[in-house]
Amino acid sequence: MEVQFPDGRRLPAHPGISVGELLGTWSPEKARVALAALWNGKPVDLAFRVQEAGSLAPLTFEDRAGWEILQHSSAHLVAKAVVETIPEALPTHGPPTDDGFFYDFDVRPLTPSDLDAIDAAMRRSVEGRERFARREIGRASAEALFAKNPYKLRYLAEAPASEPVSVYDTGGFTDLCRGPHVPDTHWLEGVHLLGFSAITPDRPESRPLQRIRGVGFPTRAELARYLKIREEAAARDHRVIGQRQELFVFADHAPGFPFWLPNGMVIVRELEKFVTEHLRTASYSEIRTPLLFARSVFETSGHWDHYRENMFVSAIEGKEYGWKPMNCPGAMLIFGSRARSYRELPLRFAEFAPLHRYEPSGTLHGLLRVRELVQDDAHLFVTEDQIEPEMRVLLAWIKEAYATFRLDWSAELSTRPATFLGESADWDRAEAVLTRVLDGAGVAFRPSAGEGAFYAPKIDFHVRDSLGRPWQTGTIQLDYQMPRRFRLEYQGADGHLHTPVVIHRTILGTWERFVGVLTEHLAGRWPPWLAPVQVRVLPVTDAHGAAARGVADELSAEGLRAEVAPSDESLPKRVRAAELDRVPYVVVVGDREVADGSVSVRLRGSKAAQSMSRAEFLAHVAGKVRRREFEP
RNA sequence: GCCGCCAUAGCUCAGUCGGUAGAGCGGCUGAUUUGUAAUCAGCAGGUCGAGAGUUCAAUUCUCUCUGGCGGCUCCA
Numbered sequence: 001m002e003v004q005f006p007d008g009r010r011l012p013a014h015p016g017i018s019v020g021e022l023l024g025t026w027s028p029e030k031a032r033v034a035l036a037a038l039w040n041g042k043p044v045d046l047a048f049r050v051q052e053a054g055s056l057a058p059l060t061f062e063d064r065a066g067w068e069i070l071q072h073s074s075a076h077l078v079a080k081a082v083v084e085t086i087p088e089a090l091p092t093h094g095p096p097t098d099d100g101f102f103y104d105f106d107v108r109p110l111t112p113s114d115l116d117a118i119d120a121a122m123r124r125s126v127e128g129r130e131r132f133a134r135r136e137i138g139r140a141s142a143e144a145l146f147a148k149n150p151y152k153l154r155y156l157a158e159a160p161a162s163e164p165v166s167v168y169d170t171g172g173f174t175d176l177c178r179g180p181h182v183p184d185t186h187w188l189e190g191v192h193l194l195g196f197s198a199i200t201p202d203r204p205e206s207r208p209l210q211r212i213r214g215v216g217f218p219t220r221a222e223l224a225r226y227l228k229i230r231e232e233a234a235a236r237d238h239r240v241i242g243q244r245q246e247l248f249v250f251a252d253h254a255p256g257f258p259f260w261l262p263n264g265m266v267i268v269r270e271l272e273k274f275v276t277e278h279l280r281t282a283s284y285s286e287i288r289t290p291l292l293f294a295r296s297v298f299e300t301s302g303h304w305d306h307y308r309e310n311m312f313v314s315a316i317e318g319k320e321y322g323w324k325p326m327n328c329p330g331a332m333l334i335f336g337s338r339a340r341s342y343r344e345l346p347l348r349f350a351e352f353a354p355l356h357r358y359e360p361s362g363t364l365h366g367l368l369r370v371r372e373l374v375q376d377d378a379h380l381f382v383t384e385d386q387i388e389p390e391m392r393v394l395l396a397w398i399k400e401a402y403a404t405f406r407l408d409w410s411a412e413l414s415t416r417p418a419t420f421l422g423e424s425a426d427w428d429r430a431e432a433v434l435t436r437v438l439d440g441a442g443v444a445f446r447p448s449a450g451e452g453a454f455y456a457p458k459i460d461f462h463v464r465d466s467l468g469r470p471w472q473t474g475t476i477q478l479d480y481q482m483p484r485r486f487r488l489e490y491q492g493a494d495g496h497l498h499t500p501v502v503i504h505r506t507i508l509g510t511w512e513r514f515v516g517v518l519t520e521h522l523a524g525r526w527p528p529w530l531a532p533v534q535v536r537v538l539p540v541t542d543a544h545g546a547a548a549r550g551v552a553d554e555l556s557a558e559g560l561r562a563e564v565a566p567s568d569e570s571l572p573k574r575v576r577a578a579e580l581d582r583v584p585y586v587v588v589v590g591d592r593e594v595a596d597g598s599v600s601v602r603l604r605g606s607k608a609a610q611s612m613s614r615a616e617f618l619a620h621v622a623g624k625v626r627r628r629e630f631e632p
Numbered sequence: 633g634c635c636g637c638c639a640u641a642g643c644u645c646a647g648u649c650g651g652u653a654g655a656g657c658g659g660c661u662g663a664u665u666u667g668u669a670a671u672c673a674g675c676a677g678g679u680c681g682a683g684a685g686u687u688c689a690a691u692u693c694u695c696u697c698u699g700g701c702g703g704c705u706c707c708a
Contacts, residue, residue, distance in 0.1 A: 102703095109635060197703035198635030208634070213703070243643075252681080252699050310707090355708090360633045361699090363706060373708065451707095460708090472708055509708045541665040567665060576669035590667055602668060609668055 001053040013050065020046030020183070023058050034058035035182045035218070036069050043069065045134055045180040061218050071096035073132060073181045074191045074216030075103045080173035081121035082107070082212070085114065091175065092151040092209060099468060100194065100215030106151065110196045110210050118212070119193055125185045130171030132181035136164045142176065152176050190217030192227070236466035238519035239366040245524055245532070245581065247515070248367060256364045256371035258512055263532035266561065268511045270530050272352065274404075274628070275376045275507055278397055284348040284378060289330025291354060295320040300485055301329045302421050306454035312356045323356035328455075328479075328504060331379035332486040335500070340490035345500065346386050350378040367516035368471055375510045380503040381483070381490075387501055391437040391476065394505055398461060398474050399443075401507050404628055407521055410470070411443050412460045414451035421455050421481040430478040431457045455481045456504065466520040473509030473517065525604065528584045528632050529625045535562040536583045537599075538574045540590030542567050548589045551599060551614060558622055579604065584632035585621060603632050 002010045005026045013022055019039055023031035023046070036059040037044055043065055050056075059066035075094030078101075082089050086107055094103030137145070139156065142165045146152035155176060156165065168177045170185065182188065194213040217223040234240070242248050247264035250257070260268060279286070292314065298304040303311065303325065312323040324330065331349045340347070352374055359371050380390055402409050413434055416427045434457055438445050445459070452458050456479035462470040479502040489497040508514040528534050535555055539548035548564045555562035565574045571588070578586045588600040588609065599617050602609045612620070624632060 112637070195702055196636070199704045200634065208704090210635075211704075250700090255699065357707085360706070362633060362635095362704085364700090369707065375708065475708070506708070513708055538668085540667055543665080570664095570666050570671055571668065572666085573670050574668090579669055586668075588668060592667085600668080607668080 003050065003053065004055040006057045013053075015051045016049050018046065019044060019048050019050060019056055022050065022056055026056075027058075030058050033060045035061060035066055035187055036180045038065070043180050045132070046183050047134065048180070061222075068096040069180055070182055070187065070216050070218065071101035073185075074188050074214060075101040076132070076168065076170060076173075076175055076177070076181065077122050077125055077185060077188050077191060078103045078118065078193070078212050078214060079105075079175055080125060080170055081118045083173060084121045085117045090149050090151060093155070100213060102211050102213045104199060104209040104211045106207060107210050109198065110212070115193055115196060115212070122188075122191060122193075125171055126189055126191070128171060129184045129186040131169075131184045132179075133169045134166055134179055134181075135169065136166045139165050142167065145174065146176060187218050188216055190219050190221075190223035190226075192216070192223050230467070233466040233468075236520045236523045237366075238368070238465075238516040241519050241524040242367065242516075247519070247532075250366075255361065256359060256369075258367055258370055258372065264515065266532040267515055267526070267530050271508060271511060271514065272376070275401070278401075278507070279348075279350050279378070282348070282393060282397070284350045287331065287334055287349045287351050288353060289327065289334065289351060290324070291356070292321040292323055293329055295322060297329050297333070298322045301332070301482060302455055302485060303329070306419060306421070310357050310359070312358055324353075325355055325357045326504075327351045327353055327355065327375065327377045328379060328482055328502070329486075332482060332488060332502075335381055335483075336486055336488050340381075340488075340500075342383065342490055342492045342498075345381060345383055345490060346390055347381040347500075348378055349381075350376075352376060367512045367519075368465065370512050373510040373512045375506045376508050377504070377506050380505065381488070381500040382503060383492075383498070384501060387433055387478065387503070388437055388440075390503060391433070391478075392441060394476055394503070394507075395437065395441045395443060395459075398476075398507055402461070402463075404630075405518060405521065405527075406630055407463050407518070409461050409463050409473075411438065411445035412448040412451070412462065413438065413445050414448040414453075414458050414460055416452050416457060417450050417454060419454060420452070421485070426480040427457060430480060434459055434476075434478055453477055453504075455479050458504075461509075463517050463521070465517055466523075471513055471517055473514055474507050475505065475509070477504040479504055524582045526582065526584070527624075527628065527630050528621060529628045531582070531584050532561065533563055533581070533583050534560050534625065535585040535587055535621060536574075536578045536581075537562060537564045537587045537589060538571060538578070539564065539567050540571055540588060544589045544591070544594060547594045548587075551587060551589060554614065555618060555621065558618060560618075560621055560625065575602070585617075587617070 001013055001015065003013045003022055004010050011026060019037040023034050023037060034046065037046060038057040038059055039048060039050065040054045043059060059069065061067055061070055079091040079094055082105055089105045089107035092104045092106060094101060142156055143153060166177060166179060167174050168179060168181055192215055194215060196210055196212045198208045199211045200208065217226060245263055246261045248261055249259045251259065295304060307325060311325050314321045331351065334349065355373050355375065357371055359369060363369055382390055415431050420427065438459065456477040458475050458477035460472045461474035462472050464470050483500050483502050488500055490500055492498045537548045537552045539545045545566065552562040552564050575586060582604060584604045586602040593599055598611050598613050600609045600611055601617055
């Protein structure tokens with residue numbers, strides 16, 4: 001029999017030979033880095049023995065599938081260490097995730113010293129080079145083996161009967177597992193525990209499980225590299241930069257309610273201008289509606305039944321009011337405030353109003369998850385025919401907007417949640433429209449079942465923070481329900497009354513979250529158009545103070561944000577401070593510059609200064625700002 | 633909200649085996665007038681997150697609360 005390899009070569013093989021040996025004869029170098037293999041496209045252990053002809057390819061840590069195998073093996077190692085450390089702990093399951101692995105246990109709440117002990121036990125296993133040995137056993141003996149672990153028994157019961165039951169032995173520890181695994185625990189030299197937490201049980205009657213999270217690498221060097229990257233990412237944290245650059249603060253007395261500082265407000269206003277320009281060209285009009293509405297409005301909108309646990313509520317004169325968590329009710333009331341004609345449609349109402357949402361205390365996270373937020377929100381009242389053209393404009397605008405910030409984004413299509421308003425037929429139609437629009441625009445998206453708003457399916461846009469955690473920013477929602485519930489109508493060309501369809505949409509999402517993710521994305525190095533201070537002018541000595549003031553005034557007169565750092569500190573110190581403040585342009589004015597009317601310009605992040613005329617510099621900065629260029 | 637951890641000067645952090653606290657940076661003042669990532673000196677700043685308990689004595693030990701951090705859940 002013959003075995004085929006990825007480079008096309010075919011080698012003879014005896015039945016019963018292991019894929020590890022086969023890879024070794026094919027390519028010793030590739031076999032050395034292989035942690036598992038693909039046999040006829042299916043992942044298998046290196047110890048797997050082939051019985052007939054087929055195709056074979058190595059799997060390494062660099063392959064996604066190989067990476068996942070190593071994470072999964074790391075999870076087994078954790079389970080082994082936990083059972084050694086806390087014998088009564090019941091392992092449940094331990095899959096790889098997007099960025100590592102976890103293993104959940106039914107066990108008493110863990111402590112940090114448990115984690116140390118678990119880590120030490122893992123080290124011992126790694127040193128011991130314990131093999132991951134596969135055994136296929138009968139269902140009955142598996143049930144006997146895991147008789148004391150109801151979780152494993154459940155997985156056994158749920159596994160298809162046709163599938164053989166396999167277990168893996170690792171240094172005296174046995175776990176139910178389909179595999180495959182790395183050959184031995186020495187492959188897990190770079191395993192690292194990230195922490196533990198209680199996880200909310202999926203069924204209310206069951207006990208909370210303890211989750212241990214970690215990430216595995218085949219070598220200590222690779223782990224060290226990962227830890228270094230994480231450390232650098234922590235320095236980009238928007239909470240750290242926001243403090244350093246004085247963008248925003250929080251107060252104990254108002255948890256989750258951001259206080260925007262002057263520098264942060266500059267950024268917010270610039271972003272506002274950025275989206276408002278589009279509103280003008282795309283024929284939006286702006287509205288402003290109340291922050292509070294009587295309870296009855298939210299009963300009409302459905303918020304009272306479906307969103308109440310996220311709302312702040314106030315009472316006065318015995319009447320209940322809700323703080324609006326979304327802008328839609330106000331827009332609906334304005335649409336319904338007089339008779340409407342089809343000639344007015346599409347009617348696009350933008351509203352950037354503060355919204356209040358009661359977010360549980362444990363979920364608050366700097367600017368990324370707050371209780372008071374402002375969306376760059378709009379509601380588009382359209383006819384059925386206008387849905388797709390409007391959607392296309394929105395998608396194009398979102399792509400363009402995010403490209404301005406060089407943000408990597410991904411899209412999700414979130415469909416009807418467990419409890420939703422209206423009829424399934426409407427949802428089918430709305431979900432189909434969104435799918436068609438996404439496909440038509442060539443936007444790749446991930447379906448996200450059950451994640452839609454209670455009133456509409458939505459396209460969500462996500463960007464990631466410095467640690468790779470995704471955050472939803474923009475959203476486009478297609479709503480058949482709310483206009484009906486508010487009894488909105490317009491008179492059509494046919495003389496009959498029709499209900500409009502509403503598109504709820506945000507482009508950047510909220511100023512809070514967007515500034516948060518943008519801070520991390522940029523590591524605080526704002527493009528000139530967003531920088532709170534665009535130019536800092538440094539006079540070399542007091543004698544150049546007036547000239548420096550003159551340069552700053554000239555820039556300010558052009559609407560640029562310039563300031564002077566007076567000469568009571570040394571020049572190197574002021575240059576350093578400007579660099580740490582991430583000011584895009586540092587201008588030095590001394591004897592030479594005063595003499596010839598020039599400026600010495602240092603661009604952020606560059607060691608070298610360049611000389612240019614004042615007019616030249618002003619034109620340069622003004623142009624960068626006007627065109628919203630990314631780099632100074 | 634759930635599990636764990638944390639809370640000392642504006643910031644970053646020492647420290648007190650229970651006897652009310654220090655540094656660097658920042659701030660202020662003075663000297664220095666500086667040519668592209670830190671000039672020197674002095675001074676001011678803290679009921680050690682809040683409340684209660686134990687104690688002769690609590691910033692330190694215990695409990696409760698508040699806020700924050702990492703997860704879970706949730707979400708723009």
